[in-house]
Amino acid sequence: MAMGRPRGFDVDEVLEAALRVFWAKGYEGTTMADLSAATKLRAGSIYGAFGSKEGLFKQVVDRYSDNVYGYGAAALAADSPREVARLWLYGAADATTRPEYPAGCLLVQGALAAGDAAIEPGADLRARRQVAVVKLTERFAEAGELPPDVDPGDAARYVIALSQGFAVQAASGASRAELRSMADLALRQLPWE
Amino acid sequence: MAMGRPRGFDVDEVLEAALRVFWAKGYEGTTMADLSAATKLRAGSIYGAFGSKEGLFKQVVDRYSDNVYGYGAAALAADSPREVARLWLYGAADATTRPEYPAGCLLVQGALAAGDAAIEPGADLRARRQVAVVKLTERFAEAGELPPDVDPGDAARYVIALSQGFAVQAASGASRAELRSMADLALRQLPWE
């Protein structure tokens, strides 16, 4: 049985190009014309491969979570709360100021406040941010690592709040050096220590 | 000489109504139809009074900076870095979780990532965020209050990063209690102490 005409593009390259656009302009600020220009595909091909602008965005966010945002996994594997926090903060400082990517974090600036057309993408990003909170909370909840009067959830939200602040400031033009310096300051004395 | 027909609305009430819409949906996510519905004005009246959607947004941001976001002034007037940080963080926790307003911070979620139509509003918000960094840096730079090896700019960016993280998490649905608890954790031990 016939296989049909093969794709003239590489899905990964297209997702990579679309990622940069969504990252820089946000979901609502990105137009199909932007995506068409960045991917060098006609709108019809994008619809054929991804179903809709929203479908493309979802796959882009998947890719982002797995790759660019993946420093979290390394941090979670560290063997002390301090080391977890250090890797998380350094990872955030670097990930939000990559020279080859737009500044900031897609999960934060992709659709923080959403109009009617972006409710679902916004909820998707929010859920993914929440995953980080849950994972970090579980990590901090491991026995005997935090003082007993410190709530692991508070500690997790604290570290994540800082990294989200990094994302906002990176999007505002802060340099990697400034963010790293801020991380160093925070690591002078973690609040539960 | 004749005075012309008087306005049928109160500018302050209209700005207040528009504020809630921009706050909840962001600049790009807000449509003139949204604004028209919230203010009970026809588009023509809005244009007559504010010139454009962008002009209305600027005035809304002015109002926001003066009123809702004004807890910063109280914090800056405190007499120690710890007290400045405490008032700033508590103020941010409360301001981003007001029951009568949308969650989060207009300056953060109004236009963090912007498409072509929102470049200027985005730059406006960024400049206003930067004002907070500068003011807090100046406050922390006052003689003899921080350890000499701590950069006042780092300290300012640290406090602001936390409060911006509060804004992101509030927009994600975090409760006031969670944010306050996070602030308390941060205040157990400030990193420069």
Place this chain on the structure above:
DNA sequence: TGATATCTTGAACAGAGATTCAAAAAGTGT
């Protein structure tokens, strides 16, 4: 080669977006 299946293309589509405008309305001052 021919049948089949998928992809690409480019135009067309309908709806929504911000903005404008002429006419009607509603005040002030003489």
Place this chain on the structure above:
DNA sequence: ACACTTTTTGAATCTCTGTTCAAGATATCA
């Protein structure tokens, strides 16, 4: 009452947006 000025109204405008579609292109399999 009249002239004058500004606001309100409601429709119209015009661009942009996401999406669809039919026709042509390009592969595989028999």
